[in-house]
Amino acid sequence: MSSSEGAPESWISSFCSLMGHEFFAEVSEDFIEDDFNLTGLQSQVPMYKEALEMILDVEPEDDEDDEEEEEEEEDEDEILGDEKPPGYRRAGARTHARVASDLSVIESSAELLYGLIHQRYITSRPGIQQMLEKYEMQHFGGCPRVYCNGCKVLPVGRSDTPGQETVKLFCPSCQDLYTPPNSRFHSVDGAFFGTTFGCLFFMTFPDLDIGPRLDSSFSALSPTRSSSLTSSSINNQVAPDVPPPNQPAEINGVRTVNFSPGLGPGRIYESRIYGFRVSERSRSGPRMKWLRMKPTDIRELDEMARYEALHGEADNDGDTEMGSGSGTTQSAAIAKRKKAPMRRRRYNPDQMSINGAEAG
Amino acid sequence: MEDFNSETDSDYTSYWRDWFISSRGNEYFCEIDEDYLTDRFNLTGLNTEVAYYQYALDLVTDVFDLDADDDLREQIEKSARHLYGLVHARYIVTTRGLAKMVEKYKRGDFGKCPRVMCDGHPLLPMGQHDVANQSNVRLFCPKCEDIYNPKSSRHASIDGAYFGTSFHSMLFQVYPSLVPEKSIRRYEPRIFGFKVHASAALARWQDQFREDQKANLREAGVEAKYAEDVSEDEELEDDDEPVTETKEEKVAGDAASGRMDIGN
Numbered sequence: 133m134s135s136s137e138g139a140p141e142s143w144i145s146s147f148c149s150l151m152g153h154e155f156f157a158e159v160s161e162d163f164i165e166d167d168f169n170l171t172g173l174q175s176q177v178p179m180y181k182e183a184l185e186m187i188l189d190v191e192p193e194d195d196e197d198d199e200e201e202e203e204e205e206e207d208e209d210e211i212l213g214d215e216k217p218p219g220y221r222r223a224g225a226r227t228h229a230r231v232a233s234d235l236s237v238i239e240s241s242a243e244l245l246y247g248l249i250h251q252r253y254i255t256s257r258p259g260i261q262q263m264l265e266k267y268e269m270q271h272f273g274g275c276p277r278v279y280c281n282g283c284k285v286l287p288v289g290r291s292d293t294p295g296q297e298t299v300k301l302f303c304p305s306c307q308d309l310y311t312p313p314n315s316r317f318h319s320v321d322g323a324f325f326g327t328t329f330g331c332l333f334f335m336t337f338p339d340l341d342i343g344p345r346l347d348s349s350f351s352a353l354s355p356t357r358s359s360s361l362t363s364s365s366i367n368n369q370v371a372p373d374v375p376p377p378n379q380p381a382e383i384n385g386v387r388t389v390n391f392s393p394g395l396g397p398g399r400i401y402e403s404r405i406y407g408f409r410v411s412e413r414s415r416s417g418p419r420m421k422w423l424r425m426k427p428t429d430i431r432e433l434d435e436m437a438r439y440e441a442l443h444g445e446a447d448n449d450g451d452t453e454m455g456s457g458s459g460t461t462q463s464a465a466i467a468k469r470k471k472a473p474m475r476r477r478r479y480n481p482d483q484m485s486i487n488g489a490e491a492g
Numbered sequence: 493m494e495d496f497n498s499e500t501d502s503d504y505t506s507y508w509r510d511w512f513i514s515s516r517g518n519e520y521f522c523e524i525d526e527d528y529l530t531d532r533f534n535l536t537g538l539n540t541e542v543a544y545y546q547y548a549l550d551l552v553t554d555v556f557d558l559d560a561d562d563d564l565r566e567q568i569e570k571s572a573r574h575l576y577g578l579v580h581a582r583y584i585v586t587t588r589g590l591a592k593m594v595e596k597y598k599r600g601d602f603g604k605c606p607r608v609m610c611d612g613h614p615l616l617p618m619g620q621h622d623v624a625n626q627s628n629v630r631l632f633c634p635k636c637e638d639i640y641n642p643k644s645s646r647h648a649s650i651d652g653a654y655f656g657t658s659f660h661s662m663l664f665q666v667y668p669s670l671v672p673e674k675s676i677r678r679y680e681p682r683i684f685g686f687k688v689h690a691s692a693a694l695a696r697w698q699d700q701f702r703e704d705q706k707a708n709l710r711e712a713g714v715e716a717k718y719a720e721d722v723s724e725d726e727e728l729e730d731d732d733e734p735v736t737e738t739k740e741e742k743v744a745g746d747a748a749s750g751r752m753d754i755g756n
Contacts, residue, residue, distance in 0.1 A: 276606045276640040278620075278630050290608070290679075300608050302681070307691055309608040309679040313643035331681040331688045384690035391690060401632075401639045403661040412705070413714045416664035419674045420637040422702035426694065433693045 143189050147246060152316035154271060155287040155299065155325070157262040159246070159253040161188060169256075173248050176294075179234075183241035187249075244294060247324030251292065254329050260336055267333075267340075275303035276310055279401070279424070280394040283342055285310065288330035289322025297322045302330035304342045305394030306424065335385075342390050383430050396426035508554050512576060517646035519601055520617045520629065520655070522592040524576070524583045529553055538578055541624065548572040552579075577654030578624065584655065585662045593659070594667060605633035606640055609677045615640070616660040619652025627652045632660045635672045675719040676702070 141149075148156045163169055164187060174180045185191075253259035266272065267284060274282035283305035290297045290309070299320040301310045312318065334340065379388055400421055403410040410417050427433060513521045528534055530553060539545040548571035550556040560568065583589040596602065597614055604612035615631035618639065629650040630639040642648050664671050676699075681691045706716045 276643065278639045278641060282641075302679075307679065307681065307694070310606040311608055311612075313606065327685075328683045331683050331691070335683070335688075384693050386690040392694065395694075401637065403632075403637070405658040405661045405665070407657075410661050410665075412709060413712055414665070415668045415714075416661070416671045417714075418637055419716050419718075420635075422698045422705065423636060423678065424638060425698050425701050427697060433690075433697055435693055435696075 143187055143242070144246070147243070152320055155266075155317070155320065156250060157254055157259060157266060159249055160258060163253050163256065163258070164188060164249055169252060170249065173245060176248060177241050177245045179238050179241045180245065182234075182238045183245045186238055186242040187246055247294065247321055250324050251289075251326040251329070254325065255332055260329075260333060263329075263333065264337060264340075272301060273313065275301075275305060275394070276313065277303065277306055277308070277394065279399040280305040283394060286330050286333055287312075287325045289325045289327055292323055292326050292328075294321050294323040299325055303394070304334050304390070305392060307392050307395070308423075334390075338387055338390065340390065342393060379430050380434070383433055388430050391430070392426060395424050397428055400424040508552055508556075508572070509576070512573065517650070520596075520647065520650065521576075521580055522584065522589065522596060524579055525588060526553065528583055528586070528588075529579060534582060535579065538575060541578060542571050542575045544568045544571045545575070548575045552576055574624070577651060580654050581619070581622070581656035581659070584659050587666075590663055590666055593663065594670070597663075597670075602631060603642065605631075605635060606643070607633065607636050607638070609675065609679065610635045613672060616663065617650075617655045618660045619655045619657055622653055622656050622658075624651055624653040629655060634660070634664060634670075635674065637674075673717070673719040677720070 144158050144161075147153060148158050164184070170184075177183055254263050263286075267286060270284055272285050272287055274280075275285050280303055283303055285301040285303045287299050288302040288309070290300060298318050299312065299322045301312055302308075303310060334342070381388060383391055401424075403418060412418055431437065509523050512518055513523050529549075535549070542548055544567060547556065547558060547560075547568045550558075551568055551572040552575060556568075558568075584593050593616075597616055600614045602615045602617050605615055610633055613633055613635040615633050617629050618632045619629060620627045620639075628648055629642060629652045631642055632639050642650075678695060680695065681688045709716045
């Protein structure tokens, strides 16, 4: 309101400033105007064209100058419109027909359409950047879980179809989903954020610091992928209660430090009575530890390496003694490649070097 | 001052505990029995923890009749709240205290679990320390066995020691039938419908961990059941309504038997 002098706020910014709509990013008009981005939405949204016009603040062709009046009188019109028989003004001018009950339909269609566009927009490059700004300003709140130390969360949906579930919050620290604490978000559709956004966000910004806030050792890192490898030596000893040596800097494509730092030993709540842990064998003993568990040695999660280590010993004798004879090594390597043809080649060179460096 | 005194004699102070538990932000507390408060044994050691101990105790038990100026009065009031909290931590692990807290738990006075997969399971208040001024109150979800911060700031400022570390575990020891069914449902992060490798690998590892634990427990003669297992066994009882009814009956019955157990 303060920025625009006299000129009416755009529909998008007024929508995003509504109570309960704090999670929404303002979709740029360029994005909406590109028809490719709206593919398929026409069949999902009733009164699609009118809704799109409303979002873009385009005046409908038939309307000339009473657009603003319409918006002001919207509430009254809704009430009036409900009382009137449906076919009341159909025969009359189109402008007047729209004033009545149609406007509220268009309004809700516009909200639906905006939400669906928003779902797509926040997975696009400018959109995800915009959400990053909101994320860093902590617009989405923090994780309620004690051991996550108030890790910043992201709004996500559990379904991409509107009308199924409301918006939820995804915590990268415990990889779990929470209901927003404030009830005003309980009416926001989760599909307007979508299922993809949460994870895509953290894969797009792999160097975002999601660890405990007190830890400042790696907050200065620039968010580029290359820096993650060079800084690994510092980051290895981030979690003080988990000190196994030789932890890789990356595990399964995620930086080890940023891989669910809220989970694992020391970050699992243990019930105690007068200081004594409740036994697992008790009827009311702990049963959910697995949910917050993470291996102390993160390499246990490298399933590829583990599989190959196991099968290298069991099936392929030549595999382990690659260095000894070059002839056997090569044939073994070739045999191995035949066994697992497609998969391995897609993996990053790091993993290839563990098994196949000598062969080449 | 005289006015003040006449006021203290009126019904205002005769219900100090009533006033305390009904005031805003104190929804988590239950009312401590007069008997419990007046038994000195239950207060052992608290006189060193609480300033103006005697006055505070008098205030809590509604026998306060001191001519005090406002400053002192305020200090005593503060001490009384602290004292009440510390006694509360001891009281809620007794049979009567537990019963009162169970009622509050069933009513959902402590809020609901924010975790989506817990479907709004009721929470229990607890502390991470038994010593005052160490940490604030947390909320324990018996379904996911994790602890959360209260969402409202007026609750977040309550001292965790007023509930203590043992209370919720004690409650489920005494009322084992109240232990909710655990679920193995989890959130699977996906991108365009595909599982994310890092999360999925962790999930597989966690599932393996759970199965190992289950096997260990079975070896020890304990069956760890999850909601998803049970549904396979009880395929016949598909109707929702009768199941929920029997559940409630079971809860009530077992709660009673829990009380009996203590009596023995």
